[in-house]
Amino acid sequence: MQDLNGKRVVVTGGSEGLGLAMVEALAASGAHVTALARDRVKLAAAERVGAAVVAGDATDAAVMNSIVGDEAPDVLILNAGARLPMKPIDEQSWEEFSTHWNTDVKAGLVGIQAALKVPMTSGGRILIMSSGASMVLSVPRIEPESLRLSGGYVGAKRMLWFMAHSANTVSRERGLKLHFQVLMPSQLMPDTTLGHLVAAGYAELEGVSAEEHVMQRYGSIMRPADFGQRVTELIADPRYASGVAYGFRANAAIMPLDA
Ligand SMILES: NC(=O)c1ccc[n+]([C@@H]2O[C@H](COP(=O)([O-])OP(=O)(O)OC[C@H]3O[C@@H](n4cnc5c(N)ncnc54)[C@H](OP(=O)(O)O)[C@@H]3O)[C@@H](O)[C@H]2O)c1
Numbered sequence: 001m002q003d004l005n006g007k008r009v010v011v012t013g014g015s016e017g018l019g020l021a022m023v024e025a026l027a028a029s030g031a032h033v034t035a036l037a038r039d040r041v042k043l044a045a046a047e048r049v050g051a052a053v054v055a056g057d058a059t060d061a062a063v064m065n066s067i068v069g070d071e072a073p074d075v076l077i078l079n080a081g082a083r084l085p086m087k088p089i090d091e092q093s094w095e096e097f098s099t100h101w102n103t104d105v106k107a108g109l110v111g112i113q114a115a116l117k118v119p120m121t122s123g124g125r126i127l128i129m130s131s132g133a134s135m136v137l138s139v140p141r142i143e144p145e146s147l148r149l150s151g152g153y154v155g156a157k158r159m160l161w162f163m164a165h166s167a168n169t170v171s172r173e174r175g176l177k178l179h180f181q182v183l184m185p186s187q188l189m190p191d192t193t194l195g196h197l198v199a200a201g202y203a204e205l206e207g208v209s210a211e212e213h214v215m216q217r218y219g220s221i222m223r224p225a226d227f228g229q230r231v232t233e234l235i236a237d238p239r240y241a242s243g244v245a246y247g248f249r250a251n252a253a254i255m256p257l258d259a
Helices: 017-028 044-048 061-071 099-117 153-174 193-206 210-218 224-236
Strands: 008-012 032-037 052-055 075-078 125-129 179-185 245-248 255-258
Touching: 008 017, 008 061, 017 032, 017 044, 017 193, 017 224, 032 061, 052 061, 061 099, 075 099, 099 125, 099 153, 125 153, 125 224, 153 179, 179 224, 193 210, 224 245
Parallel strands: 008 032, 008 075, 032 052, 075 125, 125 179, 179 245
Antiparallel strands: 245 255
């Protein structure tokens, strides 16, 4: 296991939910963590566990270029993401449908470009937050019906997976020695605002609670703190240093999905 003491880590969307859970776990392991999010007030939660904070928009190239330049991270976690529309396809405006393209994919592109162009220090790792949902119609098979209220989310999260490969190619061609990897939480976590919103949307159709929906669909509940711990393990354990995509489920080891 690599010692994370003093490692420099930037987490976008680090003020709540999974981002905050990663900030907490990494700070507890001795890393020097900086959390970025738009709402300065909510960032106080990251400050309380000893993280430095920056209020800014992860889709803004100037913000991401300066955080990569100023913080010189060893690890950049591109986690910021939008909430889901939770409406059937015929009720979504284009703005609602494309929200994950304008936030998650744009922030992914801007973050990848900052890492490649500033550039990040040689040997750096960039972890991009995708989702198990990006494996719909793929293997392991997820039924599309179970994501029918999610708008453009599935495609946006799949896009981020592909973008990690494109970025690795550029890094190899330019000898930058940066490694782009994709995080795939493979079950809904109802303790985050986003996860609860999604679980509650499907639960309402089924006449159950959000937690009951998650238990019925996945057979377990994964807590954000557990996820934060797993990502810390992924960063510290050299066995996970070279793969491109990793899945995370409650009560299971980290799953290599794309070596
Ligand atoms: N929760 C789950 O079950 C689950 C499962 C699979 C994948 N994911 C993915 O994991 C990531 C985090 O999910 P979550 O459940 O923790 O979400 P969340 O509770 O909604 O938190 C989102 C975080 O992102 C920040 N954010 C949003 N837009 C931003 C922007 N443009 N610039 C900077 N920060 C921004 C928010 O802060 P501000 O609003 O203050 O900026 C907040 O800190 C997302 O990419 C999501 O798609 C989540």
